[in-house]
Amino acid sequence: MSKEALIEALNKDLANEYQAIVMYTTYSAAVKGSARLQLVDFFQSEIPDEQGHAQYLADKIVALGGVPTTTPAPVPSAETPREMLERVLEAEKKAVEGYSARSEQAKEAGELGLAIQLEDMIVDETGHYEETKKLLDEWS
Template identity: 55%
Template sequence: MDKQTMIEKLNQDLASELAAIIQYTTYAAKATGPYRPQLTQFYLAEVPDELGHAQYLANKIVALGGEPTTVAGKVAAAHTNREMLEAVLAAEKEATAGYTQRAVEADELGDKGMAVQLEDMVRDESGHAEEVERILKDWPE
């Protein structure tokens, strides 16, 4: 893998992190019903992690000689609490898979520091996914 390809992939990851920030912020506002306070708190508590990931990616893109994207990825349209949680779960699983692959690619590029950071991000994203799975476990249809 060359630097330019890595920059392109990291920019895709950055767009996804920017989308996650928008997703969590929007879903916090849209949560309804008796669990609204807990859902709002849950969503907003995720934003700092996603923002930290976005900042790392932007910094790494610049360090590799690239230009960080300012365009967020697509946020899934969701209307009910269940739909929002399912959309978050899908996004977190996608991020986990993406960062797992990116860590391998960073190793191939010879950037062990980036590989380790991406593995840490895998841990964060998989932890988020596990939490959402637990919330959804007994969630009413």
């Protein structure tokens, strides 16, 4: 993969991180009913990780000679708490898959520091995925 293609892929990842920040912020504001007691803190607790990922990606894109996107990927709409958790689960799964592919591409491009950092982000996103899955599995 060329450096340009790697920068382009990292910019898609960055747009997805901004999406995650907007998604967690919006869902935590919008969630209603008794689930609100659980989910406000759950959604908001994910935001610092995603902000850290976005900052890392933006810094790396500039270091590679690119221009970081400022536009989040669109946030899927969700009405009920279950729908919100389902959308979150999909997004976190996509993040794990994306960073798994990106880490391999970074290795191929000789960017070992980036590859290792992306592996660390896979750990974070896997944690987000698993916590969401546990909530959703027993959701009534």
